[in-house]
Amino acid sequence: MLSYGGRRCITAIPSAPALEARCVSARYDGADQLALDCVSLIVQPGQRVALVGPNGAGKSTLLKAAAGLLKIVSGMLSVYGNAAAASDHRVAYLAQRGEIDWRFPVTLRKLVLTGRYAHLGWLRRPRPDDWAAADAAIARMGLSDLAERQIGELSGGQQQRALLARALAQDADLLLLDEPLNAVDAATRDIVAHTLHDLQSLGKTAVIATHDVDHLAHEYDHVLHLVDGRVLDGRQGAVGGDMEDPCTAPTSYRMPVTTIHP
Amino acid sequence: MSWLIDPFRYSFMQTAALAGVLVGVTCATLGVYVVLRRMAFIGDALSHTILPGLVIAYFQQANLFVGAIGAGVLTALGIGWLSRRREIREDTAIGILFTGMFALGILMISTVRSFKDFTHMLFGYILGVTSDQLVIIAVIAAIVIGALLILHKELELTSFDPTHAQVIGLSADRMRLVLLVLMALAVVSAIQAVGVVLTSALLVVPAAAASMLTNRLPRMMVLASGVSVFSTIAGLLLSYHFDVSSGAAIVLTCIACFLAAWAVAAMQRRLKPVH
Numbered sequence A: 001m002l003s004y005g006g007r008r009c010i011t012a013i014p015s016a017p018a019l020e021a022r023c024v025s026a027r028y029d030g031a032d033q034l035a036l037d038c039v040s041l042i043v044q045p046g047q048r049v050a051l052v053g054p055n056g057a058g059k060s061t062l063l064k065a066a067a068g069l070l071k072i073v074s075g076m077l078s079v080y081g082n083a084a085a086a087s088d089h090r091v092a093y094l095a096q097r098g099e100i101d102w103r104f105p106v107t108l109r110k111l112v113l114t115g116r117y118a119h120l121g122w123l124r125r126p127r128p129d130d131w132a133a134a135d136a137a138i139a140r141m142g143l144s145d146l147a148e149r150q151i152g153e154l155s156g157g158q159q160q161r162a163l164l165a166r167a168l169a170q171d172a173d174l175l176l177l178d179e180p181l182n183a184v185d186a187a188t189r190d191i192v193a194h195t196l197h198d199l200q201s202l203g204k205t206a207v208i209a210t211h212d213v214d215h216l217a218h219e220y221d222h223v224l225h226l227v228d229g230r231v232l233d234g235r236q237g238a239v240g241g242d243m244e245d246p247c248t249a250p251t252s253y254r255m256p257v258t259t260i261h262p
Numbered sequence B: 001m002s003w004l005i006d007p008f009r010y011s012f013m014q015t016a017a018l019a020g021v022l023v024g025v026t027c028a029t030l031g032v033y034v035v036l037r038r039m040a041f042i043g044d045a046l047s048h049t050i051l052p053g054l055v056i057a058y059f060q061q062a063n064l065f066v067g068a069i070g071a072g073v074l075t076a077l078g079i080g081w082l083s084r085r086r087e088i089r090e091d092t093a094i095g096i097l098f099t100g101m102f103a104l105g106i107l108m109i110s111t112v113r114s115f116k117d118f119t120h121m122l123f124g125y126i127l128g129v130t131s132d133q134l135v136i137i138a139v140i141a142a143i144v145i146g147a148l149l150i151l152h153k154e155l156e157l158t159s160f161d162p163t164h165a166q167v168i169g170l171s172a173d174r175m176r177l178v179l180l181v182l183m184a185l186a187v188v189s190a191i192q193a194v195g196v197v198l199t200s201a202l203l204v205v206p207a208a209a210a211s212m213l214t215n216r217l218p219r220m221m222v223l224a225s226g227v228s229v230f231s232t233i234a235g236l237l238l239s240y241h242f243d244v245s246s247g248a249a250i251v252l253t254c255i256a257c258f259l260a261a262w263a264v265a266a267m268q269r270r271l272k273p274v275h
Helices: A059-066 A108-120 A128-140 A156-170 A186-201 A234-240 B002-009 B011-036 B040-049 B051-059 B064-085 B090-109 B116-123 B131-150 B152-160 B162-167 B172-213 B217-242 B246-271
Strands: A019-026 A036-043 A048-052 A072-079 A091-094 A174-178 A205-209 A222-227 A230-232
Touching: A019 A059, A036 A059, A036 A072, A036 A222, A036 A230, A048 A059, A059 A072, A059 A091, A059 A174, A059 A205, A091 A156, A091 B162, A108 A128, A108 A156, A108 B152, A128 A156, A156 A186, A186 A205, B002 B011, B002 B217, B011 B040, B011 B131, B011 B152, B011 B172, B011 B217, B040 B051, B040 B064, B040 B090, B040 B172, B051 B064, B051 B090, B051 B116, B051 B172, B064 B090, B064 B172, B116 B172, B131 B152, B131 B172, B152 B162, B152 B172, B162 B172, B172 B217, B172 B246, B217 B246
Parallel strands: A048 A205, A048 A222, A091 A174, A174 A205
Antiparallel strands: A019 A036, A019 A072, A222 A230
């Protein structure tokens, strides 16, 4: 297989966390300020972790860095023990819906099929089992009737489900979801919640940036509170809703970093 | 019937029709990406920046295609480089590059006395296509259409979802560069048919017409090719019978097709309730 970006199918390192950040800092091109300022976190395989915090706190930036979309300035960022962006097929990133050109002439089925491309690489055309994986994911999201629709004809919630279907079709181990519940209908909200639950029982990991702080306590294993590019200890900040001033918050609120044995 | 068939008894008309159809299909299929990715302005710029390359090749008695391909590929790489740095707005950068290169071409032309050959560069001379040029046009058609087939899924994905492409390791910037180089090649072959000034019409208009009628990518490419082939043949006939510029006749037929497609789409919208 001629994989994209010359990457190999890198095997996960046993007992490594699904996602580990050690004092990661990142900055967007041309910006003076750091978007992430020495963020550390560990997400174990099978966990569901929510990232919460005000706009501009670095939730999206952290997901982008983990997806390999943004180079980090300093620190260490690894996915299943390998450097971020090295294991292409293992990570699925659901961007905010605005990052896709929904007017482009492709069908929902084709959009979901692109989740298989990481497994195909250059030159290889999708095989029948790739189409089958796409169709199964579409059915799971309750979108089978809409499979031949052009993607712009879908509602916001249906588009969000289509993106989740693509992540399922990709069969990724780590899902990075940026605001998946932003402005979607109740049906989509339920399906997303159920799917994340099902994925967890399959040992898949999910990191979700969200504004939706209502059910945080029971829907997620951990809640991480980001403010100004720094992580506060979630269980205190998010559930109670009391926002610590990042400047005066004691450093002990930052996530502890434990040593990982490779 | 003889009105349609008689002109094509002449071998120069046969060559022109063959060249026109090859150029038309090349530009129309590639043009679908140009339209969907909003690169129409770049297409226009590419055709204009090629002029100095053509003129230099003419002075050196070299094959005009060599000069054009050189200038075209250089411009494509230059645009790709400029747009990646994002220091100047991309359209501004292209506007500077495009008018600058075109002015340079005109300046070089004005140093010679005879303008006849240069008129052909500016406005095309499809009736004068030689068999050598026909071979190059066919090779370019094969390269462009072959690349579109082989790289279909990558070009499609990076066009509507560059972020997902990037996550799985497929560089959207690199695919854009591929597209720019293919555009440069297509433009070089189109210049022969309709000239520097009207070339971007072949890239944009048939694809725009097709985009009015369908929202499926492969179907759009086939429809655009159909519009292009029809316009080429119709344009050649009009040019033959009424003794008008062949390039202009081809482009105006394309525009007429676009207007017809637009009217059909507007009627469909009127008849079909919005769901």
